[in-house]
Amino acid sequence: MYTDKKRKRWPLALAAILTAAILVYGFWMFAGGSRRNAKEEGAVALRAAIQNCAQQCYVVEGVYPSELSYMEEHYGLQVNHDDYYVTYEVFASNLPPEVAVVSKP
Secondary structure (H helix, E strand, C coil): CCCCCCCCCHHHHHHHHHHHHHHHHHHHHHHHHHHHHHHHHHHHHHHHHHHHHHHHHHHHHCCCCCCHHHHHHHCCCCCCCCCEEEEEECCCCCCCCEEEEEECC
16 A cells, blocks of 8 residues: 655755855955955055155155145045054155055954
8 A cells, every 4th residue: 555655855955044144144244354355455555555655755755744735735645544544654754664555354
């Protein structure tokens, strides 16, 4: 005699839910990693822009600027102070400044 047994579907549903959760977690980790890389690359690019602007100021005026704000006002340098901490230290007017750029968390 033929009997129709209901198949248990909960293992299949559980596997589908776990797979979806793993995919969402993986995408979330990948997106967070690429955001971090973009901020790090932005910090490197900002540091290079500040150094280039200071070099240009030295070529034009004969001295390195004493403050970062001077380059922002007179040379059109744009610094995103909301996303980056910038340290600009000048030892002497004829020596290149020390520039450090760190992204904010």
